[in-house]
Amino acid sequence: MSAGSLAKHAGDSSAQQGRPAKGLSRRQREAFAAYLFLLPDVLGLTIFLAVPMLFSLGLGFFESDGFGNFAFAGLGNYTQMFSDEQFLASLRTTLLYVFVLTPLLFIVSLALALLVRQKIPLIGVLRSMLFMPYVISLVVVGFVWRFMLTDQVGIVNQLLQFLHLPTPSWLGDPNVALWTVILVNVWFGMGYYMIIFVAGLQDIPREYYEAAEIDGAGGWNAFWNVTWPLLKPTSFFVLLVSIVSSVSGAQGFDLIYVMTKGGPAQSTSLGIFYIYQQAFQFGHYGYAAAMASFLVGILLIATLIMFALTKGGRFESD
Template identity: 65%
Template structure:
């Protein structure tokens, strides 16, 4: 009897321990699973994005020579930056580049998305053709277009000459080179943003258009009162990501097509940073410019969020 009582007490203690052991709720398990799935991505961002950004900001306060010497100079790199006419020129060129490129890319991508959304023969072929440049390296794209636009021997020059049209120096003129880069960039990137717009269009219920058609609304009225308001979140995403992408990317295209010329007319800020760091060895100065660009992007992102409220509807008129 005594052994039986002892066994019962041990069983009772084990049961009490089992009952008091904390268990995660369903929501807790979901959060844990989400955290485990996100951990590699967060770690990658911290190592390959966050850490280089911190290093860039710190290096902006130093003068760095090519032999690993570091001299703390405080804000001298930033003072030099705003007194550097080449930097100010590249900043002006970059602003002009973005002011033309972003609206042009936005309009062309939206127009293509509206086009391929329609049902007509070989629509899948058109979708693939518009997206095809995105699977080709920017270096290859730059080489192809440089060959096509080369003076006297370029394909475009020869075609225009066949029809008796004299061709200007597309990449050799300071007045035309930047616009050629803009045109090639739009041609390269439009397929990617077209697909994003197409995804946004497909999320709009067809019932809205059917009701509008019954009410007698035309194509323009349907676009103005249905398509455009419901595309605001997608438009916000494209404006934000395209600005960041075009400001920080595209150096391959510039390097291959124009190398910043002629007369620095295509020297965008990202190419100027590359020159200062890897051509002249001014790593501290290049880091200061990079930190300045990061600050501009942060201001742009916060301002865009504030103006559009994250792409949500702004007022009742929407």
């Protein structure tokens, strides 16, 4: 090859290197990588959540005994639930459970978050102790509390007897059992929501508190005018998650199954527990699927209302 040909070949190579390479741009490659990272979660949610939900929604229009026998029922299961007194009673119990547990859990968790933010001795140990119940299995928690609250021989009633105080039947009195489950649930979940509130408090710039202190604002005024407005997104998240967990049974089903079995006199039978009984004790899978779909619909409506009223934690005054 001559010297002129070599020079021309080198010039053509330089020109090709100077041109942008054909293929995906940097932004497209980053998007592709992001989708690859999301793919396992999307597949897991699709297989283990979306598909069962769609199957449950369809199953609600059939009568099934769980052994492959299906009979089309149309809207029969949905009309039956509105005349089922036990199901309606379980919905009322669920509403009471949610409207008591959610604000109580919210207040206790926020108070603990404000407490553990203080500079006091052994605060790290206290924070760990408050969070520790949440890492224990709910089944174990239920068994331990059932043992502690047993009539006469339980440590709680023995302590009350020692103090000459009344000893109620914590799990045997229909007027007390639901409140007992609520209190145990607060004890179990307060550490988790406390950590969420602590994270929200840490995101508030210190300069706001310094400005409030210069203006002469006390502890309550600083909380009401600085902490509370800037904590609204975190508060919205806590409220939403606690409501969904309460209705769906993530925070109550295990405790009720272990501690009370829905009793006494169905006083602790939440909607999700009654659905479980219809499906896995009585074999009414179609009817249970219809009730579960109805419960999911209520949750979706409640979530949409919360988003509409608060704009995801950003209120009109923000």
